[in-house]
Amino acid sequence: MNHTMLAAIAESAQAKLVVHNIPRPVPGTGEVLIKVQAAAVNPLDTKIAAGQAGHARQPLPAILGMDLAGTVTELGDGVDGFAPGDEVFGMAGGIGGIQGTLAEYIVVDARLIAPKPRALSMREAAALPLVFITAWEGLVDRANVRTGQQVLIHGGAGGVGHAAVQLAKARGARVYATGSATSLDFIRELGATGIDYRAQTVEDYLKRYTGGEGFDIVYDTVGGATLNASFNAVKVYTGHVLSCLGWGQHSLAPLSFRGASYSGVFTLMPLLTGKGRQHHGMILREAAAMADAGQLKVNVDQRRFGLHDVNEAFRQVSEGLGQGKTVIEMDR
CATH class of the missing domain: 3.40.50.720 (NAD(P)-binding Rossmann-like Domain)
Structure with missing residues (x-):
């Protein structure tokens, strides 16, 4: 079994992100391992990469990216409500010293995620959490x-x-x-x-x-x-x-x-402090219910990016060139 993964790493401020092969993380108590299928790029991600977002408390080098949609592949101890194969989405990392979503796999606090809306694609679901x-x-x-x-x-x-x-x-x-x-x-x-x-x-x-x-x-x-x-x-x-x-x-x-x-409103607080994470999971369940009821559409930019296109995706976001949320797909 391959225990490594590709990840986009911001090695220093204002430098291009570099895709490296690194060890795959292992879920601990209360955590799940997710195979990331899509990850959104938010303006905050580009600011962290530029060294301009001290409030995000993400020292470099780091794997960036906050939003994801993907599939649960492994459970840590004490996780209820999820099983391997479940499609999920969430705002799961990329700040506070936590690994981000711009990687093939990520370990996530299970309280932060929710089942992916059936009505949305992986790209659309990844654009929604933050x-x-x-x-x-x-x-x-x-x-x-x-x-x-x-x-x-x-x-x-x-x-x-x-x-x-x-x-x-x-x-x-x-x-x-x-x-x-x-x-x-x-x-x-x-x-x-x-x-x-x-x-x-x-x-x-x-x-x-x-x-x-x-x-x-x-x-x-x-x-x-x-x-x-x-x-x-x-x-x-x-x-x-x-x-x-x-x-x-x-x-x-x-x-x-x-x-x-x-x-x-300071949405980063549960990730930064560890407090209130269950509430984020609840909010995402509400989002999924709205999407599945036809009450929530997600505006995703039509350009398609893979992990190796990460710098072009970051440029699109930082320069405001996209028409909707920019999303990176891991299998492209």
Whole structure:
């Protein structure tokens, strides 16, 4: 039996990733060994490779990659609910000193994964975990999105944004989403009202869609000035602003004068701290149920990459050239 595997390794910051043959990991207690069939490339992966993402706590050299879809091949002690041959997906590594998904095999904490949605391909399933978990942690865990609410998603055509639009819609909200003029058709296909952020001011779309009252929930997936604008877009008292990129310096005055609330979303926490991992597995089960019910589509870029194309895939993501999530397939 072959006990080695190919893996893409970031040996130092700003250097090209190199594919090496290395020993295959062995699952410990509570872990499963997964044969990776597809792994997404997220913007955070490219930032780690460039040495720019200290918050991810991933010292180099390292195998990068956070999202995967694949097949369970071996169980460690104490694992229930999975068996060899099961198709699974999850956000499983690539930060906090943990091996990433850009390898033929990976050992994963079984709490972090869930059965792959039957309705999605391996490529589609691999593109889903990080963005869906981030959408869920904001809209459901923090804001309790529900029927009858008006929800504004900033960056509705992006990775987190397109998941958030579909999640809010599935839970009964009326959804609005900002984007560039070229993205509005896609936003409408997802079931949201598209808002061209270059053509309309916050005051314009607040008046048009909420009678000037503001939105119940505003989810910022862009950061910077967009988060500042979000503070002016929520309803007085009951409004709730969420952001997965609230890392800059922002004045809370507009939010405070509305008596409204703000929540930050930091999806990496369970991987970095070991706390709350079971919750990520639960969220992915919810994602699978939505996908299998026809309520969740995944926007995957049409270009096909194998592991040996990893640097071209990273370039596509870092330069924003893809149309949807970039995914690497191990058997190409």
